[in-house]
Amino acid sequence: MTVSIPPDNTGAPHAPVSASAAGPAYGETVRTPDTVPRDVRLRARHVDVFYGDKQALFDVSLDIPEKAVTSLIGPSGCGKTTFLRCVNRMNDTIEDCRVTGEITLDGQNIYDPSLDVVELRSRVGMVFQKPNPFPKSVYENVAYGPRIHGLARSRAELEDIVVASLRRAGLWEEVKDRLREPGTGLSGGQQQRLCIARAIAVSPEVILMDEPCSALDPIATAVIEELIDELRLLYTIIIVTHSMQQAARVSQRTAFFHLGRLVEEGPTEVILRHPQAKKTQDYITGRIG
């Protein structure tokens, strides 16, 4: 079941759509629509996630606009990673993890049995919280995705893709002389950028980034943020971050999670400057976290 968000007809800019106004379909989330409407290709509806008996997400409904960056914020353990993993069905790999509800990409439910999860993951790339390069060479790490999908028509083209991806991830200068060395031998921050290069090498439509900069120094962080800004023009990006400044710098929309619930979502400046929900205000001002 796909439910579209009703038009914002209260008139006031950034007026919150309260739970009562939106009806039960929206849970208790406080929503502020965009002033400029954006296309939405990725929608989550009533998503519940359970790890065994423990519920980690409660009735999360969220629209992810296209060609924009949505950041997920919230205290540790609130379910940001869990939500992210639902989008490329990485939760499938976790034993005892159960997802109910609906997530649609271009109108198709990604949990539909007829959907091919391999294709889904080629469309939805992911950068993990902890860098996890393959124990292969730097080159192989980036070339792997394009190769298994047959993206490059020639060796030279594959090399171009690898070089371009490494450049965009801001890693090229550091690894151009050590492409044959194992990716696991890089520093933590370099490994994370290698993982970003690996993810963008297959040109996914949606990119999920789980705290991509948590292991990076400010310069590398700036490179990644620039990259995100560049990628935004083409892709749909969801980024988990613990840094309010980063959310402000890179994202257009922000969703605030707390204890497994989506408390509030809306344009980034609204969430960070004029949050409507009490919990969001507390978090932004540092009272919970």
Added chain:
Amino acid sequence: MADIAVDIAELANRRRLCVRASLSRRHLIERLFRAGGLTAIVIALGLVATLFGMMASKGAPAFMQATLSLDVTFDPAVITVAPPPARAAGQSEADYRAAMLVWQRQVTLANWSAIVETAVRNAAPPGFEIDRRGALALVETNERHRLRDMFVADPGLLGQTVRVDMLASANTDNWLKGTINRALPDSRQQLSRQTRTLADTLLAEGKIRFAFAWHLFTNTDSRSAPAAAGLAGAFVGSLYMMLIVIALAVPIGVASAIYLEEFAPRHRVTDLIEVNINNLAAVPSIVFGLLGAAVFIRYFGLPMSAPVVGGLVLTLMTLPTIIIATRSALRAVPLSLRQAALAVGASPTQTVFHHVLPVTFPAILTSAIIGVAQALGETAPLLLIGMNAFVASIPATPFDQSSALPAQIYLWQGNENRNFFEARTSAAIMVLLGLMITLNALAIFLRTRLERRV
């Protein structure tokens, strides 16, 4: 706030005192544990060294065997056969071969014992009295056949005298090496007094020496000529079985482990399979022998004593070991590696073959080699499928009758001529252990090499 700060300061003080007080005790425990571990290793190494040392000291003499250098005369008075048939013009190949066989049979019928006897007499000091049996007892019986073969290969030897190295009989070897008590009275000696004296004399004259026993590796087992018995048949039998185990147990075991670990859904049936594989690993090997006899020989009608049956039985026995080792190697691969591959769109099979298997390959290889080495040394199941039978030929195919190295050791261990075969058995054990060590060293070498690469 204030009293918390006080608590922390107090705690820090207490920590300082407590740590200092407990340090010596902790270091003591540390030292004790290390000393214990070192002792355990020293004991284990000592035991292994003792075992190897004992085997080597007992088996080493078997590698050097008493060998006579005799002047053998192919006496035309004894070898009274016509010259070999020449191939007549127009004679068919088959006819010629038939005529040749008739001639060879005549050669065989010649009194080769007399030739050997004369050769021994000629070697003895002038005027030395020895009867025919006594002279023949010095030389291993197979040497007569060797002389015959020499003559068949080269009929031109007729009337010539050539020097031939011949194996001394097992009893002579025992006497000269002192493996039989030289003080025993005549009645309890295997050789007559004359033969013993002659053996000692020839050794002193250098006509008997101890030469390296190459035949231990090139000959098959032999009852009639124990001194000439070798391991070749058993070795080839073991080799066939090893190849069968490698060809069947390794791929089947690794494939099942991959399926069970990576693809099989977790439910009651797979749980049951898992439990049963673990049970199978604990089944005594002799039971596998019974199973092999019942299934492969009785039901499928495969031949007794054949390496193919042995190989199949050992495959069954090795499978659980390989499956369990491979599964635990696969389980050790972190989820993050699989997720990394899946996240770029690799299918589960691609993930396994491109990422999981390469990192587990060294461990899988090691477990496979160790499993095969274990199978190579397994004896009990072989006894039940008749591989302890006496077989005097090298098996040409895995379907021929054959023995195997461990079964051969078992056979020799039970041989009546204890004095001679004790050293023989140890020598065979050395060969088997050598093979095992080679395999294990190969496993270690490959693992370190592959792990360094990546």
